[in-house]
Amino acid sequence: MQEAAQTVLLVLVTLFPIVDPLGGSPFFLxxxxxxxxxxxxxxxxxxxxxxFFLLVATYFIGTYxxxxxGISLPVVQVGGGLIVIATGWSLLKQKDDEKQDVQTTVQPQDPLRRAFYPLxxxxxxxPASISAALTLGANAAHHHAYHPVTILAALIGLVLIAISILLCYRFADRLAQILGQTGMTVITQLSSFLLVCIGVQITWNGIKALIESVTLHIG
Incomplete structure (x- = not known):
């Protein structure tokens, strides 16, 4: 039982700050x-x-x-980091008139089309969340060989992460009402810049790992 509790806590402590659903709510809005x-x-x-399903798949079968x-984790970091940079940059460059155009052209059936990518x-x-989930899954497979208790504990932790995403995104508009239009604009712009910086850092981590691997092979 203690081992299961440790697994749940490890999943939460590792993934929640990286997924950061509260910080992602301005992007969602x-x-x-x-x-x-x-x-x-x-x-x-x-x-x-x-x-939830993406994290589950990454945790249990991502490494395989x-x-x-034949794809290494650094390559995933580089590719994913570039996508994060592009997403943050597009949000930074989004103009007010473009936002107005979105408000007048979006149809009720459109939202779910964007549910997976990019939301x-x-x-x-x-990429950071995927990298963390891959690491956790590989560590669990190495130490416990996916014992049923470990699997159940990991699933509970991932369900809790999904619930936090649901709650933060579901009530993101309440947060917007509290902060007001100006406050949300400031948060969105600042968060967009931070997203670009995070993407650069993820990309650099991947590039550095690739350079180090080349150096080791040459040495």
Whole structure:
């Protein structure tokens, strides 16, 4: 029982700060500025479900998939980091008139089309989250060989992460009402800049790991 509790706590402590659903709520609002509250509610539910299954797949089979295709984790970091940079940059460059155009052209059936990309991947579950989930899964497989108790504990931790995403995104509009339009604009712009910086850091981590591996082979 203690081992299961430790696994749940490890998943939460490792993934929650990286996924950061509270910090991602301004991005969610920025990307869904023209959606109705009902559409946003459905979208937040879909993102939470997508995030759960993506993290589960990454945790349990991610290392095997990468090994099968011969893809290293640094390569995933480089590619994912570039996507994060592009997403943050597009949010930074988004103008007010473009936001107005989105509000007038979005149709009720449109939101779910964007539920996985880019709202789940990479805005919610990005390269850093995937890297962390891969590491946790590889560590669990190495030490416990996926014991049923360990599997159940990991699933509980991932469910809790998904619930936190659902709650933060579901009530993101309440946060916007408290902060006001100016406050949300400031947070969104600042968060967009930080997202670009995070993408640069993730990309650099991957590049540095690749350089180090080349250096080791040459040495």
């Amino acid at each position: 920025a990307q869904t500025s023209g959606y109705s509250p009902e559409a946003r509610k459905k979208l937040s539910w879909r993102i939470a479900v997508n995030s 998939v990468l090994a099968f295709f 789940t991947l990479p805005l919610t579950v990005g």
